[in-house]
Amino acid sequence: MEQMLVYLAYAAAALGALAVYAALPREGRPASRGVVLTLVAAAVGALLLLMGQLLGEAGQRVYFYVLSLLTLGGAVRVVTHPRPVYAALFFVMVVLSTAALMVLVGAEFLAAALVIVYAGAILVTYVFVIMLAQQSAPQSGGMFAQALQYDRDSREPMAAVLVGFVLVGTIAGVIVNYEWTGLAEYKTTAAEGNTLALGRVLLTDFAVSVELAGLLLTVAMVGAIALARKRIPQHDEGEPELAPGEIGKRVSPF
Amino acid sequence: MEFVRRHPIFAALSALFVLAIGTLVGAAVIWSAFSEQIKAILDDQFYFSVILSLVLFGLIMGAVAYSILLERKISAWVQDRYGPNRVGPYGVLQPIADGLKFLLKEDVIPANVDKSLFLVAPWMIFIVGLVGFAVIPWGGAFRWPWMDADAPPLVAQVASVDIGLLYILAVSSMGVYGVVLGGWSSNNKYSFYGAMRAAAQMLSYEIPLGMAVLVAILSTGMLRLEQMTEYQAQHGWLVMYHPIAALILFITALAEANRMPFDLAESEQELIGGYHTEYSAMKLAMFFLAEYAHMITSSALIVCLYFGGTHVPGWHWLNTSESAAAMLARMGVMGAKVFLFICLYMLVRWTLPRFRYDQLMRLAWKSLVPLTMALVVIQVLIVYFDAWRWWALIGNAALLLVGAVFSVASGRRITGRQHSLRRAQGELMAYR
Numbered sequence: 209m210e211q212m213l214v215y216l217a218y219a220a221a222a223l224g225a226l227a228v229y230a231a232l233p234r235e236g237r238p239a240s241r242g243v244v245l246t247l248v249a250a251a252v253g254a255l256l257l258l259m260g261q262l263l264g265e266a267g268q269r270v271y272f273y274v275l276s277l278l279t280l281g282g283a284v285r286v287v288t289h290p291r292p293v294y295a296a297l298f299f300v301m302v303v304l305s306t307a308a309l310m311v312l313v314g315a316e317f318l319a320a321a322l323v324i325v326y327a328g329a330i331l332v333t334y335v336f337v338i339m340l341a342q343q344s345a346p347q348s349g350g351m352f353a354q355a356l357q358y359d360r361d362s363r364e365p366m367a368a369v370l371v372g373f374v375l376v377g378t379i380a381g382v383i384v385n386y387e388w389t390g391l392a393e394y395k396t397t398a399a400e401g402n403t404l405a406l407g408r409v410l411l412t413d414f415a416v417s418v419e420l421a422g423l424l425l426t427v428a429m430v431g432a433i434a435l436a437r438k439r440i441p442q443h444d445e446g447e448p449e450l451a452p453g454e455i456g457k458r459v460s461p462f
Numbered sequence: 463m464e465f466v467r468r469h470p471i472f473a474a475l476s477a478l479f480v481l482a483i484g485t486l487v488g489a490a491v492i493w494s495a496f497s498e499q500i501k502a503i504l505d506d507q508f509y510f511s512v513i514l515s516l517v518l519f520g521l522i523m524g525a526v527a528y529s530i531l532l533e534r535k536i537s538a539w540v541q542d543r544y545g546p547n548r549v550g551p552y553g554v555l556q557p558i559a560d561g562l563k564f565l566l567k568e569d570v571i572p573a574n575v576d577k578s579l580f581l582v583a584p585w586m587i588f589i590v591g592l593v594g595f596a597v598i599p600w601g602g603a604f605r606w607p608w609m610d611a612d613a614p615p616l617v618a619q620v621a622s623v624d625i626g627l628l629y630i631l632a633v634s635s636m637g638v639y640g641v642v643l644g645g646w647s648s649n650n651k652y653s654f655y656g657a658m659r660a661a662a663q664m665l666s667y668e669i670p671l672g673m674a675v676l677v678a679i680l681s682t683g684m685l686r687l688e689q690m691t692e693y694q695a696q697h698g699w700l701v702m703y704h705p706i707a708a709l710i711l712f713i714t715a716l717a718e719a720n721r722m723p724f725d726l727a728e729s730e731q732e733l734i735g736g737y738h739t740e741y742s743a744m745k746l747a748m749f750f751l752a753e754y755a756h757m758i759t760s761s762a763l764i765v766c767l768y769f770g771g772t773h774v775p776g777w778h779w780l781n782t783s784e785s786a787a788a789m790l791a792r793m794g795v796m797g798a799k800v801f802l803f804i805c806l807y808m809l810v811r812w813t814l815p816r817f818r819y820d821q822l823m824r825l826a827w828k829s830l831v832p833l834t835m836a837l838v839v840i841q842v843l844i845v846y847f848d849a850w851r852w853w854a855l856i857g858n859a860a861l862l863l864v865g866a867v868f869s870v871a872s873g874r875r876i877t878g879r880q881h882s883l884r885r886a887q888g889e890l891m892a893y894r
Contacts, residue, residue: 294807317628320628329635336642429484
């Protein structure tokens with residue numbers, strides 16, 4: 209049974225890889241929409257089968273399925289959409305539905321942190337940079353008409369899909385096989401709440417990891433400032449310093 | 463008399479009167495017929511929350527419409543004018559006229575916009591402005607008159623979640639997208655400049671905002687907003703311990719709502735209208751509604767965090783009673799406090815001039831962030847050593863003192879590039 213589940217996980221990953229490979233934007237011979245849809249449906253079916261076997265009669269399955277399908281669909285569109293701004297927005301969708309999945313299992317703090325950090329800060333910067341790089345454009349003449357050349361054609365579709373989905377398949381196989389023990393000691397009560405318990409665990413059992421993460425972030429910040437720091441002179445060399453009212457007219461000392 | 467009867471206002475008022483009577487009669491009939499079922503629904507927290515969220519939505523939309531009138535009236539008062547006074551007595555029907563105008567205007571979608579994002583952006587900013595209301599504790603715990611005295615009380619709050627405050631932070635951090643997408647999809651340079659300014663500004667001011675909120679979290683040791691107000695009812699409002707943090711929270715809330723000293727994103731003189739230049743009719747109205755809804759949410763947040771929420775010192779019945787009347791009174795108190803803050807927002811808008819962009823960034827990164835960091839450190843020390851609570855106020859005073867000494871000793875003005883200007887002036891004076 210276990211073994212079969214592992215193979216099912218591998219099969220789902222392989223079908224997903226095929227679907228994503230077909231869906232990646234290509235200028236030469238893009239796969240027909242029917243092929244892509246069939247592959248996506250097959251991959252989703254395999255995944256649902258796997259999930260059904262894994263979860264059994266676990267409750268809240270409808271929400272779980274809807275949210276995980278949203279997450280996966282968004283993630284696929286992140287890599288296959290030819291317009292970077294839309295890809296970034298699909299990334300936002302992935303983050304939001306992942307946060308909702310976390311709420312579903314009772315990890316509200318992680319959900320809020322994910323939304324604040326990723327959707328609220330990092331992805332805003334992504335969108336910001338992408339928008340600075342590209343002007344928006346009318347969409348007439350097909351979706352590909354306005355996308356730039358390097359967005360219309362994915363660069364190494366085969367290698368990327370292979371690497372990505374081998375990783376996905378391996379992780380899925382391990383998760384399916386893994387015996388989840390040692391979690392009981394971190395069980396929380398409803399009265400205490402997960403946030404409080406998480407804070408306590410992070411600052412006692414895992415204090416060193418938290419400190420190290422903080423140090424890493426500080427180092428990264430210092431590095432960023434050191435790279436970006438550059439003194440901009442208020443005046444060009446040789447140019448006389450003028451009071452604001454005097455700028456534009458020559459003031460001769462004699 | 464004839465003039466009064468012919469006036470359209472008279473017709474409108476009598477129609478409203480008939481409508482109100484009809485509603486009352488209808489409600490009474492429905493109540494007498496289905497009172498058991500209605501009571502059963504109202505007793506259930508889930509259905510009550512759903513009803514409350516609908517009621518709050520209506521109330522807040524009304525409040526938003528009238529706060530636009532209030533804004534115009536306050537601006538008129540500040541500038542020594544009358545303000546809108548044509549529609550209805552003292553202009554009280556002006557919001558209805560404005561709303562009708564927005565609804566009936568032609569809804570233009572320019573030819574060269576990125577259509578899907580252009581349509582989504584106003585909704586995005588509008589929804590984000592509204593969903594924050596869910597965790598604000600508007601009225602506290604209460605029981606209906608027909609409920610048993612020992613039944614578990616209902617909570618006049620749409621959702622009482624474990625991470626109440628973080629939820630608000632998460633939601634408000636999503637507010638940038640509406641602005642950025644609206645500006646970018648318009649395919650207009652001015653809109654785009656506005657969106658870029660807004661994004662940089664909102665990202666920068668989120669940091670002092672988060673830290674000012676963190677000071678409140680550290681002081682109370684809680685994340686649920688209703689427990690934080692409870693704490694303040696017992697130990698005194700947090701603004702007494704941390705006045706600087708309260709002020710910083712207010713300043714950053716102004717910046718997050720793109721309100722006046724911080725409204726570079728839509729500055730008319732430079733950018734026409736900023737990110738909503740290309741929008742018209744109801745979509746434009748939604749940007750405004752979102753702005754005002756955001757003002758109400760952030761005022762409610764400030765009230766809950768630093769000004770005691772529904773608490774009024776010395777009024778025992780209001781603070782502790784679990785009757786429905788006390789709940790309504792508490793909602794009224796909350797509404798009054800929010801109203802005061804909104805008036806303050808508006809006075810600030812019509813009093814202070816707009817910042818220059820470098821001043822805006824300097825204020826966030828060079829003064830607000832270090833100040834809030836110092837406040838967090840002060841509060842952390844108090845929590846760690848379990849010290850006397852009023853050390854926080856002393857620490858605040860010391861911080862102000864250090865800041866004053868520092869700014870006097872360094873001899874630099876804190877407004878932008880003024881120091882180079884003054885050096886040039888000094889040279890000029892020496893030359894003369």
